[in-house]
Amino acid sequence: MKYTIHTSGLMCGHCDATVETALLNVAGVTDADADHETQTVRVECADTVTPEALAAAVDGAGDKFHALSVEAA
Secondary structure, three states, rough: OOEEEEOOOOOHHHHHHHHHHHHOOOOOOEEEEEOOOOEEEEEEEOOOOHHHHHHHHHHOOOOOOOOEEEEEO
């Protein structure tokens, strides 16, 4: 399954890496590619991973990171 997460709070490459790491720690996530310039994260994961789990991982990565929406890509 592929998702696009629209975010707020990504400011730089370090922010991208922090959010990517948080998403890769979700069981079933195989790839995460954050882009602070577009404020999006592209995620590949197993069908068992829920959009809510992805949003929670982004929100839990730090106080300034927020998942605004999670859409199937």
